[in-house]
Amino acid sequence: MKQFIKNFKKHQFLFEELVKRDFKKKYKGTVLGMAWSVLSPLLTLLIMRLVFTQFFGRNMPHYTTYLFCGNLIFSYFSESTRQGMSTLLNNANIFTKINVPKYLFVFARNAQCLINFSLTLSVFFVFCILDHVHFTWRFVLLLYPIVLLVLFNVGVSLVLSALFVFFRDIQYLWTVFTQLLMYVSVIFYTLDSFSPTVQKIFLINPIYLYIRYFRLIVLNASIPSLQYHLLLASEALAVFCFGCWIYKKYNHQFLYHV
Amino acid sequence: MSILKVENVSIRYITGDFKAIGLKEFVLRKMTGNYHVTEFWADRNINFTLERGEMLGIIGTNGAGKSTLLKAISGIMVPTEGTIYREGKIAALLELASGFDNDLNVRENTFLRGAMLGYTRKFLNEMYDQIIDFAELQGFEDLPFRQLSSGMKSRLAFSIACLVKPDILILDEVLSVGDGAFRKKSEAKMREIINGDATTILVSHSLEQVRELCTKVLWLHKGKQVECGYNVQEICDHYQTFLDESGESGDKA
Numbered sequence: 001m002k003q004f005i006k007n008f009k010k011h012q013f014l015f016e017e018l019v020k021r022d023f024k025k026k027y028k029g030t031v032l033g034m035a036w037s038v039l040s041p042l043l044t045l046l047i048m049r050l051v052f053t054q055f056f057g058r059n060m061p062h063y064t065t066y067l068f069c070g071n072l073i074f075s076y077f078s079e080s081t082r083q084g085m086s087t088l089l090n091n092a093n094i095f096t097k098i099n100v101p102k103y104l105f106v107f108a109r110n111a112q113c114l115i116n117f118s119l120t121l122s123v124f125f126v127f128c129i130l131d132h133v134h135f136t137w138r139f140v141l142l143l144y145p146i147v148l149l150v151l152f153n154v155g156v157s158l159v160l161s162a163l164f165v166f167f168r169d170i171q172y173l174w175t176v177f178t179q180l181l182m183y184v185s186v187i188f189y190t191l192d193s194f195s196p197t198v199q200k201i202f203l204i205n206p207i208y209l210y211i212r213y214f215r216l217i218v219l220n221a222s223i224p225s226l227q228y229h230l231l232l233a234s235e236a237l238a239v240f241c242f243g244c245w246i247y248k249k250y251n252h253q254f255l256y257h258v
Numbered sequence: 259m260s261i262l263k264v265e266n267v268s269i270r271y272i273t274g275d276f277k278a279i280g281l282k283e284f285v286l287r288k289m290t291g292n293y294h295v296t297e298f299w300a301d302r303n304i305n306f307t308l309e310r311g312e313m314l315g316i317i318g319t320n321g322a323g324k325s326t327l328l329k330a331i332s333g334i335m336v337p338t339e340g341t342i343y344r345e346g347k348i349a350a351l352l353e354l355a356s357g358f359d360n361d362l363n364v365r366e367n368t369f370l371r372g373a374m375l376g377y378t379r380k381f382l383n384e385m386y387d388q389i390i391d392f393a394e395l396q397g398f399e400d401l402p403f404r405q406l407s408s409g410m411k412s413r414l415a416f417s418i419a420c421l422v423k424p425d426i427l428i429l430d431e432v433l434s435v436g437d438g439a440f441r442k443k444s445e446a447k448m449r450e451i452i453n454g455d456a457t458t459i460l461v462s463h464s465l466e467q468v469r470e471l472c473t474k475v476l477w478l479h480k481g482k483q484v485e486c487g488y489n490v491q492e493i494c495d496h497y498q499t500f501l502d503e504s505g506e507s508g509d510k511a
């Protein structure tokens with residue numbers, strides 16, 4: 001771990017330049033540029049709100065905030081994993097010619113997604129104010145799931161980007177999988193009508209755990225249990241370590257497959 | 259004490275079915291026993307050492323394993339067998355243009371590429387004007403990289419790369435770039451670096467260059483070490499005879 005941090009320090013400048021590159025490329029040729037980071041989740045939210053309040057007649061209090069919590073977490077997860085997946089392959093012309101740590105590309109791409117997420121998060125808080133959500137000191141606790149979610153996303157991206165080098169099919173499978181995941185992440189509906197046992201089954205989905213954490217803090221002003229915290233942390237760490245392990249193991253084999 | 263020691267290094271390359279066949283094909287072929295991976299040794303039992311300030315020339319026809327060996331020395335690949343001991347900072351200029359991004363402008367690319375070569379931000383800030391001057395790209399700094407002519411691109415690439423101050427310098431056919439005046443200028447600059455106290459490894463298809471510059475020569479053929487030693491002229495003569503006999507007119511790639 002110490003070695004890892006030392007190594008990262010050494011390449012910090014490259015990391016920053018890679019983040020900049022990804023950022024510039026992303027908004028290249030758009031008129032609104034970075035404003036899209038804020039606009040596109042807002043538009044999604046607007047559509048979802050329209051559909052579910054007008055067509056499905058969902059009238060729970062703070063429904064917009066409820067919906068936003070789900071969208072916020074899920075879009076960060078799906079974007080950073082989807083984009084993270086292709087990073088290694090896209091940078092193949094670099095790591096086959098220059099000796100740089102390969103995980104750096106995945107980290108940089110995730111950092112860019114994290115910046116996006118933070119922008120959306122600030123909009124989220126504005127919405128909370130508009131929705132008359134009562135702010136408490138407990139909001140500080142939101143840092144906990146955010147940090148873990150970053151780890152989780154980086155871990156998944158590491159795994160996916162490695163697999164993607166070996167099997168290009170992964171991108172299609174992952175698209176289908178994230179779609180499935182979206183429907184079981186309780187983004188636009190509630191679990192009230194399900195039996196307690198079924199409600200427990202939903203907790204298998206790590207993304208739902210994050211979303212639920214946010215909702216508990218923001219809407220219910222209650223703090224999840226200690227076990228809940230431990231579950232989140234162990235899942236995130238497990239995924240992250242697995243990702244690192246894959247990179248360590250296959251570090252020198254990627255070269256043959258690109 | 260040697261600065262670079264290559265001991266019994268062998269590198270195995272794999273090619274064959276595993277590449278881009280997709281998940282379904284992979285599973286199918288694995289199940290039907292139709293999955294074939296062929297291996298070949300790109301380099302076999304290579305041995306040599308280099309002292310500080312020496313200059314090694316690596317010669318051999320295409321497919322001799324030169325580039326693979328360079329990749330192993332620079333740490334991009336790991337040898338399948340054997341060990342490589344190296345000391346100090348290595349700069350491998352295998353391909354000058356790798357790492358540039360077409361969508362970024364000249365300034366951004368300079369920093370990106372510089373970061374890849376291991377420069378610090380401070381160093382680049384100081385040297386930036388010098389790089390642009392040397393590449394003769396004043397006034398083009400805000401142009402996207404894709405709009406540069408290929409001459410401009412290679413000039414920029416060279417100007418960034420030639421600031422390296424490594425202990426071991428690895429060059430794959432990049433002694434000089436560009437045309438006319440710039441060719442002279444870049445070659446002079448390269449010689450300046452080589453004549454510093456860096457240990458240099460040069461892959462070249464130009465025998466004259468090797469004869470003139472190198473203090474040591476390694477001749478590879480199909481992954482095997484044919485000859486290696488300080489008798490540069492002699493080995494080059496042997497290689498020349500070999501080329502004449504096999505009817506290959508030195509390869510151009």
